[in-house]
Amino acid sequence: MATTSKRKESMADRVYEALKDDIFEFRLIPGDKFSEGDVGTRLHASRTPVREALYRLQREGYVEVLFRSGWQVKPFDFQQVEELYDLRITLERAAMHKICALSEEPSAIRMLTAIWNPDHPSERAVGSTVRALDESFHCDLVAAAGNREMTRIHREITDRLRIIRRLDFTRDDRVDATYVEHAAILEALRNGQASEAADRLTHHIRASQKAVREITMERIREAAAAHRSGQQIASQDA
Structure with missing residues (x-):
């Protein structure tokens, strides 16, 4: 039981560090919306450690939960x-x-x-x-x-x-x-x-x-432009 708890805690830490790094490096820019499922799929993590990591980031002021709409990188105030x-x-x-x-x-x-x-x-x-x-x-x-x-x-x-x-x-x-x-x-x-x-x-x-x-x-302008460019390429490929 203790081993399982440590494993979950370790995965939550890894998800936390990965998301925080994405925010700090503007791979996730202020205002970006995402779901727990998106994060879990990308980082190969189950729902519990993803949620623990997101609540930790919320307490630190980096993300916020949206009513029935998942999560969002907190816009700069x-x-x-x-x-x-x-x-x-x-x-x-x-x-x-x-x-x-x-x-x-x-x-x-x-x-x-x-x-x-x-x-x-x-x-x-x-x-x-x-x-x-x-x-x-x-x-x-x-x-x-x-x-x-x-x-x-x-x-x-x-x-x-x-x-x-x-x-x-x-x-x-x-x-x-x-x-x-x-x-x-x-x-x-x-x-x-x-x-x-x-x-x-x-x-x-x-x-x-x-x-x-x-x-x-x-950095926000550069990241937003890169996002738009990526979306256009994905649309053309589709």
């Missing part, structure tokens, strides 16, 4: 994204002031400085590694301020923004800018310049926000 960015900036600016008010420099600041001030450009991270490091940079800064509730709320916002923030590192110029801007923020913090650090941080986040919105819209 850009107003909500703007509001989440506003809240994120508010929390991170407050963290800058709290860090500068501490009697001792947090060890996290020294560790982050080592990461974002490499001795040579060849030591910079790439791809998914730089995405993970960027997320850790912002989360570690907030955590260094020492307010657990602030840290918790910031982590929740980070989770909700991850689907679009990851696109900020698909262009080399944005990776270069991230290293320069992170280093400037850390320099201001280490000099005790709370307002300067907060202003640099705000500029950095707003630039990233603008870039990911542009990239998101571009």
Whole structure:
């Protein structure tokens, strides 16, 4: 019995990861509709693990169930994204002031400085590694301020923004800018310049926000065009 349960759980995890990857890579674009049967057939999975995976994605805000119509990739709510960015900036600016008010420099600041001030450009991270490091940079800064509730709320916002923030590192110029801007923020913090650090941080986040919105819209347009092209080819073959 336990073996069967583990097998189902493992299949649900595989379906979850496959669907999430489809959403992140825009193979499933915002607004796309599908049924549990479609997913099961494509991923060779039974109904139970498919449903478990979909409910998990629903809880995380990636898909939504449609009354008697299956499922849908949740459309982007850009107003909500703007509001989440506003809240994120508010929390991170407050963290800058709290860090500068501490009697001792947090060890996290020294560790982050080592990461974002490499001795040579060849030591910079790439791809998914730089995405993970960027997320850790912002989360570690907030955590260094020492307010657990602030840290918790910031982590929740980070989770909700991850689907679009990851696109900020698909262009080399944005990776270069991230290293320069992170280093400037850390320099201001280490000099005790709370307002300067907060202003640099705000500029950095707003630039990233603008870039990911542009990239998101571009990727959605490209994916939608590919969908239409595929449908036309399928129609002609039929």
